[in-house]
Amino acid sequence: MDTEPYDFQRCKLCGAAAAAPRYRLKATTIQVCAACDFHFITQLDVMPGDQPETEIRTLDVVAWNFIEKQLKKNRPQLERRLDLVAHHTPLHETECLDIGAGVGLFGHLLEGTGAIPFGIEPQLVFRQFAEEKYRLQLRAETIDHPYWQERHAGRFAVVTLWDTLEHLNFPVETLRDAIRVMRPGGLLFLDTPSRDSLYYRISEWSYRLSNGANPLFLNSLYSPKPFRHKQIFTVRQLTELIERLGLELVELNRSGALDSSNKIVLVAKKPEKASA
Ligand SMILES: [Zn+2]
Numbered sequence: 001m002d003t004e005p006y007d008f009q010r011c012k013l014c015g016a017a018a019a020a021p022r023y024r025l026k027a028t029t030i031q032v033c034a035a036c037d038f039h040f041i042t043q044l045d046v047m048p049g050d051q052p053e054t055e056i057r058t059l060d061v062v063a064w065n066f067i068e069k070q071l072k073k074n075r076p077q078l079e080r081r082l083d084l085v086a087h088h089t090p091l092h093e094t095e096c097l098d099i100g101a102g103v104g105l106f107g108h109l110l111e112g113t114g115a116i117p118f119g120i121e122p123q124l125v126f127r128q129f130a131e132e133k134y135r136l137q138l139r140a141e142t143i144d145h146p147y148w149q150e151r152h153a154g155r156f157a158v159v160t161l162w163d164t165l166e167h168l169n170f171p172v173e174t175l176r177d178a179i180r181v182m183r184p185g186g187l188l189f190l191d192t193p194s195r196d197s198l199y200y201r202i203s204e205w206s207y208r209l210s211n212g213a214n215p216l217f218l219n220s221l222y223s224p225k226p227f228r229h230k231q232i233f234t235v236r237q238l239t240e241l242i243e244r245l246g247l248e249l250v251e252l253n254r255s256g257a258l259d260s261s262n263k264i265v266l267v268a269k270k271p272e273k274a275s276a
Helices: 061-088 105-112 124-134 171-180 198-209 235-244
Strands: 019-024 029-033 039-041 095-099 116-120 156-162 182-193 248-252 263-269
Touching: 061 105, 061 124, 061 156, 061 182, 061 263, 095 105, 095 171, 105 116, 105 124, 156 171, 171 182, 171 235, 235 248, 235 263
Parallel strands: 095 116, 095 156, 156 182
Antiparallel strands: 019 029, 029 039, 182 263, 248 263
């Protein structure tokens, strides 16, 4: 693990020492890279595994009820995502890894199709919920851990990251590690908020016109709190990254347009003959 504090002048997407503060929000600052125009904030999560004392909170009735309420909201979208996966690959007895599995709902839905779900979730409360509600054992080790990189390299036919990319400390590295555990010909599915959305653009204009007094939605799109949004990609940045990492783009935004949730939805394939 890196113990050096991260230098936020260094772009988390292209690596150039070209990022500078552009939007100063109430609780955080958005850095913008002059080389590639990536937007990211100046906070990183401390992973619970690095600091076990932060993990004392466990699943109580309040947390349980809160999660149940969120689940009701999230379920229709995850069901649509399951349809998307099923549209691209047979699922029966297929090993699928869900990175950022949350409370395990997607793994549970996969199980209903006969697939074999695996999941990674760093937050203990969510893992406890998945275990109690769905009898799903999610792993705490993140994808860079030897547990995955050594024991499961080249294994999975399907890897999914639903609403996860924007939460990660280092999305490029995580995607690279995720691709390593995919088998040749395997499929990567992900969704993430889009910076091309109108409400993001309007928020930027508003910030500029008001000299920073009114950043509109920028305050809710990013958060310095643990496990919240740290970066938001444009469609082009994300598709270029996927190709740079050696995947072939299979599908982008199934409906042909950004859906009502303003998300990028993407399917990509690891070549049968992997170069790396
Ligand atoms: Zn950059």
